[in-house]
Amino acid sequence: MKKKTLIYIVLSVLLTSIPFTSCDEYLDVNENPNYPTDANLESLLPAAGASTVAQWGLNGQLIGDLWCQYVTQGNSTNQYNTTVNYSLNQDSYNAFWTNAYANTLKDLKIMIPLAEKEGAWNYWLIGKVLTAYNFHLLTDLYGDIPFTEALDISNYPAPKYDDSKTVVYPGIIALLDEAIAKAAQAKGPGNPLIGPKDFFFGGDIDNWVAFAKSLKLKIYMRDFEANKAKIEALINAGGLFNGDCVFVKFEDATNKGNPLYEYNIRQLNTKENIRACHTFLEFLLATNDPRIEKIYELTATAKEALAEGEELTYREMYGGLPCGTKPSTTEGAADAVPIVNSSRYKQAFSDSVFLMNAAESYFQIAEAQARLGKVSEAKTAYDNGVRKAFARWGYDATDFIKAGGPYAFDSSSLDAMMKSILTQKWAAGAKANSWDSWMDRNRTGIPAISDAEKVRESNVTPGLLEGYELGTLVRPGTTVLQPREIPRRLPVPNVSALYNPNAPATKPTQEPLWWQVPNGK
Secondary structure, eight states: OOHHHHHHHHHHHHHHHOOSBOOOOOOSSOOOTTSOTTOOHHHHHHHHHHHHHHHIIIIIHHHHHHHTTSEEEOTTOOTTHHHHTTOOOTTBTTHHHHHIIIIIHHHHHHHHHHHHHHTOHHHHHHHHHHHHHHHHHHHHHHSSBOOTTTTOTTTOSSOOOBOIIIIIHHHHHHHHHHHHHTHHHHTSTTSOOOGGGSTTTTTOHHHHHHHHHHHHHHHHGGGHHHHHHHHHHHHHHOOOOOSOEEEOOOOSSTTSSOHHHIIIIIITTOSOSEEEBHHHHHHHHHTTOTTHHHHBOOOHHHHHHHHTTOOOOHHHHOOOBOTTOOOOOSTTSTTOOOGGGSOBBOOOTTOOEEEEOHHHHHHHHHHHHHHTTOHHHHHHHHHHHHHHHHHTTTOOOHHHHSTTSTTOOOOSSHHHHHHHHHHHHHHHTTTSOHHHHHHHHHHHOOSOBOSSSOSBSOSSSOOBOTTOOTTOBOOOSSOSSOTTOOOOSOOOOHHHHTTOTTOOOOOOTTSOOTTSOOTTO
């Protein structure tokens, strides 16, 4: 089967068959009936890569964008009302679970021993790293998950849920260490060529090893104090990732484009669902940040004015909506926001899907160095992170990070350094792997959740609400959670809870995981 044909079959199946809520059969260890009986390395690797992208590029991007308040539900449609207002249940986003256990991890479980048997250590190494990455995302979303007994239906038809802190995370580190230790063999002359069958690095093992090391750092940072010595040693050893782990192989055809674009634009046949949110829009407007041009569309009103030759400021070109609130669209209604006066979220079939981006990699190092008390090293990594975040869109960050610039590194205290780093990491997450920004927010409490319940005094005229600080999140206009609460986890999915007697009782979505800051932060 040709590579291009395979990826589009995988994306098509996942994008058309996985809804946001699902009543599929129990899939913790389910055998997938769609696996070809003659599976080989050349088909398994691209299948695992494509299925990773299909889910994290759709639901991962969606919840990250909404919960980081880069965007909000449009005020003329209703598609994501429950998500933006944090109203989740055990049928919400089951696709994360079904896709990982029935597709991605299953492919990788077949691929790794096959690669070992054939002496294809480059495939083996990539398989280990992708397995670690997918388990990492699952345990970040759910906490305890099937891990040691997962994917073995013959011996464990009802796998136990392993403790995320003591079993799953150490198990993921072990997978990464195994991969890193095989680097020399994976680059040896006896390995088969991979090339374009690896959608992320084209078979470049050095990049996979660097990615594995940065993923280790990311996991160690879940418990900084316990892992401080390991974090310092990992950074000092060098070889961390400093590029983009990204999928770009999309086409402008049904089920061949970016997963969120395919679902939100092509399948739903509307462009009105996702609009600019005041939270992030006002943050960009305050500093005249040019990235605004890449994230939001011009308002219809601005397009008309520009077509008539008017010169407009960013504030006159872009408009937003309050988080989780749906103002009237009727012109003249009190505090209304007509559709022509708010910006759509920019989406294209060609939008990249990131597993890790260069800015994120540098900000991760900056945070670690700041916590280790290495201020100069933290500033260097921070500046590189901001530069990479701007360069991704073709912009120069020099004037923003210079002394006195709006994004200059604040080294006055650890808290100040953390705020600089995590705020810019949040900004860099827009239209990238935004689910990581949501996880970082819950891990560190940055951006903070404001006591103010909205960003602007009025939907109609500019001006921040008294007491609101730019770069902080607000409570959605309607929410089932208490003020200053935000989802910290997904509920135990019904695709497991209804069929696995070992599935634990689900916990409130606002209850922090063991590595997250307490409620109210």
